[in-house]
Amino acid sequence: MRTLGIVLLGLILATPVSATTLVPAGNRHAEQPNVPGGSARRTAALQTTYDAKYRRVLKLLQTDRALREKIADTARDYGIDPIHIAGAIVGEHTYNVDAYDRLQTYYVKAASYLGSSFSFKHKGETVDRFVQRPQFAPCAKILDSYDLWACRERIWNTHFAGKVVDGTQFPNDRFGAVFFQPFYAGQTFGLGQLNPLTALQMSDLVHQISRLPRLDAAQPGAVYETIMDPDLTLPYVAATLRTSIDAYRRIAGLDISRNPGITATLYNVGSPEERATALKQENQDRVARGEPPRWPEENYYGWLVNDRIKDLEALF
Numbered sequence: 101m102r103t104l105g106i107v108l109l110g111l112i113l114a115t116p117v118s119a120t121t122l123v124p125a126g127n128r129h130a131e132q133p134n135v136p137g138g139s140a141r142r143t144a145a146l147q148t149t150y151d152a153k154y155r156r157v158l159k160l161l162q163t164d165r166a167l168r169e170k171i172a173d174t175a176r177d178y179g180i181d182p183i184h185i186a187g188a189i190v191g192e193h194t195y196n197v198d199a200y201d202r203l204q205t206y207y208v209k210a211a212s213y214l215g216s217s218f219s220f221k222h223k224g225e226t227v228d229r230f231v232q233r234p235q236f237a238p239c240a241k242i243l244d245s246y247d248l249w250a251c252r253e254r255i256w257n258t259h260f261a262g263k264v265v266d267g268t269q270f271p272n273d274r275f276g277a278v279f280f281q282p283f284y285a286g287q288t289f290g291l292g293q294l295n296p297l298t299a300l301q302m303s304d305l306v307h308q309i310s311r312l313p314r315l316d317a318a319q320p321g322a323v324y325e326t327i328m329d330p331d332l333t334l335p336y337v338a339a340t341l342r343t344s345i346d347a348y349r350r351i352a353g354l355d356i357s358r359n360p361g362i363t364a365t366l367y368n369v370g371s372p373e374e375r376a377t378a379l380k381q382e383n384q385d386r387v388a389r390g391e392p393p394r395w396p397e398e399n400y401y402g403w404l405v406n407d408r409i410k411d412l413e414a415l416f
Contacts, residue, residue: 120355123348123395126406127361133400139195150194154404157193161186161415168415170334177309178338180345180357185292185337186412187360187405188367192293195401220279220296220320223268227279228318235259245304245314246343249297250373290327292337298370299323302339310335337367344372348396351376352383356396360409365402 135150143150161168168182175182220227231239231252239251253275259265262272271278276297300323303315312335315323326332344366348354351373356362366372375396383393398406405412 120349120353122355123359123362125359125409127403128395128397129403132403132407133398135195135400142196154190154194154408157190158408158411161189167330170330172416174310174334174338177335178342180338180342181360182416183360183409183412184341184357184363185334186415187364187402188337188341189291189293190408190412191364191368191401191405194404196293218320220317222270222278226318228316230279235265246301249301253297290333291330292327292333292340294327294333294336294340296320296323296327298340299327299336302336302343305339305343306335309339340367347372348376348379352380354379354396359396359398359406360412361398361402361406362396363402364405365396365399368399368401 143153171185172182175185222230236252236255239248239255242248242251256275256278260270261275263270276295280296296317300315300317306312307314312326312332313322315326317323326336341363344363345355345357348356354376356366366375369375379394379396386393
């Protein structure tokens with residue numbers, strides 16, 4: 101088996117990026133990895149359990165035929181299996197927030213954000229002004245929204261996070277946490293529990309495929325309406341999942357499209373390109389040492405999706 105694994109990875113690394121190796125279905129971990137303390141505290145504060153939250157979001161999907169049809173149609177548009185979208189929704193509402201009983205509640209919430217007055221800012225400086233600073237000059241000519249915001253996030257990590265710049269001490273925290281949480285820390289909203297930075301990254305792909313208007317960081321109300329409105333947010337969920345699948349295929353030569361636990365994990369942790377690059381490098385090093393390759397591994401969130409795969413498959 102070890103020799104076979106080395107041969108397979110050797111083929112991955114020696115063949116064109118269009119050639120991929122299918123990542124097997126199922127979990128790599130026999131037991132669920134540890135759930136972060138923050139998730140446990142949120143669940144305890146709601147006086148509920150992970151299992152109760154899981155059953156509630158599953159019931160929403162089971163009883164709302166229109167929602168299942170929206171998910172299936174959106175998945176078709178983005179060339180992915182609808183189980184990936186369902187897995188992301190189930191994972192978020194099991195470990196992040198509880199699901200609403202009715203889809204209509206999400207539409208009502210979406211409308212309330214459109215007229216809200218707030219901005220994406222830190223200490224009075226809006227993010228659209230912040231990214232005009234000279235440190236962001238390397239990003240200036242990038243047109244695609246995903247690459248643009250990824251570039252800006254890298255500049256933040258390199259030049260601002262935890263540093264004093266022009267007399268201002270910046271938090272040693274994520275770009276999205278510092279500028280894109282105008283209400284409270286750790287916030288994500290809507291059926292897909294997207295954060296605003298992810299939505300901005302996916303804006304061009306969603307515009308291209310679903311023909312929805314492009315998002316603008318200077319119009320946060322529209323960003324939050326998009327996150328909350330199921331008809332608008334599902335394409336963004338699908339685009340995020342599609343981006344992860346494409347990144348692993350293009351960079352690491354691995355096809356993760358048959359493993360919803362892996363796509364759910366990436367939906368949860370983000371940065372698919374960086375993670376695919378790190379895995380490719382790790383496997384190159386393993387081959388050099390005569391060791392078998394390592395498949396992508398699920399976290400606690402993705403583990404649940406694979407563990408309950410029969411429930412999700414029954415939806416479609």
